[in-house]
Amino acid sequence: MSRVLTQLNGTARTRAQSNVVGVALLLGIGVVAIGLLTASVGTLVDAQVATADADAAVEGFTDLRDGVFAGANGSHPVRVTDGDLSRVNRTVRILSESGTNRTYDADGYAAELGGHRVAFVGGAVARGTGESATLATPVPLSLAGDAAFLALPVLTTNSTDGGGLGSGATLRTRTNRTVVDLPTDTYTVAIETAVPSAWERAFERRGFTPTRTDYDDDGVESVVVAVPDDRTLTLARYDLTVVVDRG
Known part of the structure; x- marks a missing residue:
């Protein structure tokens, strides 16, 4: 009888130990699952914030572009939670069949926002990187008659070089517009950009046939479009001073 009780007690202890181990495993799995869920929720929230910041930067840069093209001085808020603003060096070229070529240091700004990039360069606002980038505004070249x-x-x-955007910034501008009417000729316009695919698609939608050329071998290509037929070219140059007020 005592042997049977001993066996029963041993079995009970084994079962109890197994239950304890099982509960511990379940608790461990639960803690890991909660941790993974928390991390997933945090990642999702961060992604949503970054997307919202990119939306706000597009809105702010578009407002800046519209104000500049109106020849106005103004203030353009960029309502983001965080990010970095940098000045980017770009060149725009106007080439003519007659051999009179013009080159402009058409620098702009790029905002990096949690993996998103928004830039105002060359007279348009671009969003994204690589092949997935798009223009959020029309190209600055148009035809009429x-x-x-x-x-x-x-x-x-x-103009301000760049820096952190912190909890947002306001871009304050002063604009001086000069309009030059170039004579009838066959013109080609080349816009240097880090997102050539976006510019190409936008130009194609306007009926142009773009190509690419790296004029100065610096690794940044220019999107090149030929203006069809002999035309006059009206160049509206906006000398733009931008001061970034943060916070």
Whole structure:
């Protein structure tokens, strides 16, 4: 009888130990699952915030672009939670069949926002990187009758270089517009950009046939479009000073 009780007690202890181990495993699995869920929720929230910041940067840069092209001085808020703003060096070229070529240091700004990139360069606002990038505004080159029109913002040396956006910033601008009517000729416009695919698609939608060329071998290609037929070209140059007020 005592042997039977001993066996029963041993079995009970084994079962009890197994139950304890099982409960511990379940608790461990639960803790891991909660941790993974928390991490997933955190990642999702971060992604949503970054997307919202990119939306806000597109809105702010588009407002800046519209204000510049109106020839106005103004303030343009960029309502983001965080991010970095940098000045980017770009070149816009106007080439003519007659051999009179013009080159402009058409610098702009790029905002990095939690894996998203938004830039105002060359007279348009671009969102994204690589092949997935798109233009959020029209290209700055248009045709009407026997004339072509190019709007060209050029940052002055007095413009802010960049820096952190913190909890948002306001871009304060002063704009000086100069309009030059170039004579009838066959023109080609080349816009240097880090997102050539976005510019190509936008130009194609406007009926142009774009190509790419790296004029200065710096690794940044220019999207090149030929203005069809002989036309006059009206160049509206906007010498733009941007001061970034943060917070």
